Amino acid sequence: xxxxxxxxxxxxxxxxxxxxxxxxxxxxxxxELPLHLAWSGLRRFEVSDEKLLLGLYRIVLTNGLHDDLIGxxxxxxxxxxxxRLRIALGKPVRTCWEQRFPELVAAAAA
Numbered sequence: 001x002x003x004x005x006x007x008x009x010x011x012x013x014x015x016x017x018x019x020x021x022x023x024x025x026x027x028x029x030x031x032e033l034p035l036h037l038a039w040s041g042l043r044r045f046e047v048s049d050e051k052l053l054l055g056l057y058r059i060v061l062t063n064g065l066h067d068d069l070i071g072x073x074x075x076x077x078x079x080x081x082x083x084r085l086r087i088a089l090g091k092p093v094r095t096c097w098e099q100r101f102p103e104l105v106a107a108a109a110a
Contacts, residue, residue: 027047086104
């Protein structure tokens with residue numbers, strides 16, 4: 001990775017929670033993202049719709065701040081959907097999450 005790419009993603013590890021259990025976002029219902037996360041396109045996501053859930057999580061994982069991560073992501077849903085979700089994420093984001101949380105690596109390998 002070149003220096004410019006590394007510096008663009010340097011903040012990712014800093015905004016992660018210390019423990020997956022801190023991710024207390026909704027497991028059901030509709031989530032409406034604020035404009036600082038979803039500034040164009042879809043802003044409302046039905047959590048029970050897997051396609052919409054994956055889109056919601058991709059946006060939050062890629063662009064969210066610490067409070068966004070813990071407020072919009074649900075630990076159980078993240079682990080359950082990680083095998084598909086990790087494919088949609090850029091390598092820097094995916095790597096940070098998998099280095100911090102080995103349970104995501106285990107979920108991807110299952």
